[in-house]
Every structure is written in C-alpha cells, then in structure tokens.
Amino acid sequence: MNSVGEGCTELKREYDQCFNRWFAEKFLKGDRSGDPCIEMFKSYQQCVQKAIKDKDIPIEGVEFMGPNKEKPGS
C-alpha cells in the first residue's frame, strides 16, 4: 500500500513489517519487553508528517476519537 508521501512508501513498508511481527508475536501475547520498531517509526514519521504538511491535510490538533464522544454508547 502506498504512503500519502510518495517518497515515504519504502520507509512505511519497513516499519509495517517490523510492527506486524511485534504486534502478533509480542504485543498480543502480553509481552511487554519493549518496542523494537522505534527507530524505524521515527524515520517513517519524519517523512510522512512532512508530506502531510506539504499537502495541507488538516489532521493537526484533531482529538483522538473526537466525534465519538457525542455518540450514544461511547
């Protein structure tokens, strides 16, 4: 899958691979031994956050699950 930042797709793929392995083998099994993907995530984020700014995508300051607060059963 492509990243919204055209030059970030490779970094995204590397990070995704690391994350998917950690998620299935450690996180879901309750292993808290720490995140091996931190550096990869940092590089990927540097790239994609710049692309988001350049394309004026309005995600800045959007509250986590914001609209869910006013929904019934939330």
Added chain:
Amino acid sequence: MVKYFFSQTDIKSSWEHVFTAFWQRYPNPFSKHVLTEDVVFREVTPDNTLISRRLLTKTNHLPRWAEKIFPSNLARSVFVIEDSIVDPKNKTLTTFSWNINHTRLLVVEERCVYSMSQEKQAWSLAKREAWISSGVFGFSRAIQEFGLARFKSNQIKATRGLEYALSTLHGDGPSRPLKDSAKEAIEKTKETALATSEKAKNLATVASPHKSNQFV
C-alpha cells in the same frame, strides 16, 4: 438529519488473527477506492493498550447527478482518519473513523468493535455502526441516501477485504472459493448501489429541478 446504520457479523477467525489482519488488510481486491494508508500516531498506553491513528485517502466517487451540481468536489480525494484501540486483555479492537474534508457535502462516521465471540471462542464478532449526514440545504436527503448506499457497498467490500487478508495470512476465511465470493460481493454491491442511487437520483430531482452551484 442523520442516517444510522448498524450491523453485526460473525468472523470465522480467532480474535488474534482478526486483530493482526486488521493492520494488513490493504491493499486487497475490494479496496481499489483506497489510495494511501499511513500510521501517523501510535503509542502503547500505561495499561498496555495500543492506540493508533491511521490516515487514509480514498477516491471520492460521486454519482452523475452530484458531479453536475458539485463539480469542485471531484478535485480532491477524501481524507479519512481512523483511530483505534487494541485491548489484548479484554480482547477488543475498537475503531472510529470519519472524513475530515468534503464535510459540507457529506460526513460519514463509523465505529467498529471487534471482539472474541461469546458463543464460539475460535470466532470473532464484528459490530459496525455508522452515522451519515449531509448539511447541504435542499439536497441533504438525496446526499444522505447516496452516502448510505455507498457506505453499505463499502462495508461489504471492507468485510470481504478483511476476510481476504485473513485467508492470505492465516489460511482462515470463507469456505467458498474466494473468487466466487468476490464476484458475488461485487454483484451485490452493484445491486445495492444501483437501487439506492436510483432513490437518491429521484430525491435530487425533486429537491431542485435547476442546476445550481450556490451550495458548493
């Protein structure tokens, strides 16, 4: 006025497989309308849940009658934020997603909860709710009908896409061959879209017989 949608489906895979496949469901044969996918925030909380934010860009397919009235909306794709919480202790994955542009035309908010099935622990349950609303004066009913039709069709694709990812990753999935169920799903979405888009077209004609750009 808001249209509400609710559905509940069994997924014939374990909750671990579902949660793992959730991150890997793009691309899939049913997601041609999803252009990009990015994780833009992620953190493990002190109580060991995983919170993430994904940014997705999707094509903005509008029916013909809407394209004529809202030509400027064709220019940009739709940006969707998907926030999620994975709770491995309670075996739940909760997601909430909504579009952050084209909001004057249509807002679609969706909440999903994936959990271990209570009746069959080897299976999972997917509960999906959506709220669809349009603020455009004079056209909101037609747009909401269209929004609901598109959502229903996308919801079927999303379910098929997750099943596809599960089958690819774990060999789980529907007992019918995927090609057949894919064809069937696409036919079904076309039917649903056609039926409800006819309804939307009629509502649009009733709303205003003249072309107008003033609501853009």
